[in-house]
Structure formats: C-alpha cells, structure tokens
Amino acid sequence: MIDEYFNPPREIRAMEMEVIPPGTSVNTYEAYDIMLEIKQMADLLIPLHEPRFAGGSVIG
Numbered sequence: 001m002i003d004e005y006f007n008p009p010r011e012i013r014a015m016e017m018e019v020i021p022p023g024t025s026v027n028t029y030e031a032y033d034i035m036l037e038i039k040q041m042a043d044l045l046i047p048l049h050e051p052r053f054a055g056g057s058v059i060g
Helices: 028-041
Strands: none
Touching: none
C-alpha cells in the first residue's frame, strides 16, 4: 500500500525507519530524507495512488 510509505508498520519503525522510500530511486538516502521533510511539513498527506481512495467521495 502506498499509505505505508509514510506510515510504515511497527516492524519497519522498529528498524529505526520512519518512512519507506519508493522501490525505484537514484539515491535512496536522499529519497528517505525528502520523505521525512514532506511528512514534517504536511498536516495531512493524501497518497493519490492509494487503492482505498479509488472509490471514495470527493474531499471538498
């Protein structure tokens, strides 16, 4: 699930990872740092490709 990239399960957080960088990246360390920065800046993250949002109502 895409939502798990920013909200990983306990097992991943136990490995001292607060986010999970996407599988394909040029620099995984930089991707991790950027994701942490985004997570700290945002009040609400809405992963656009998250399957559970595909059939939901519009946020207005």
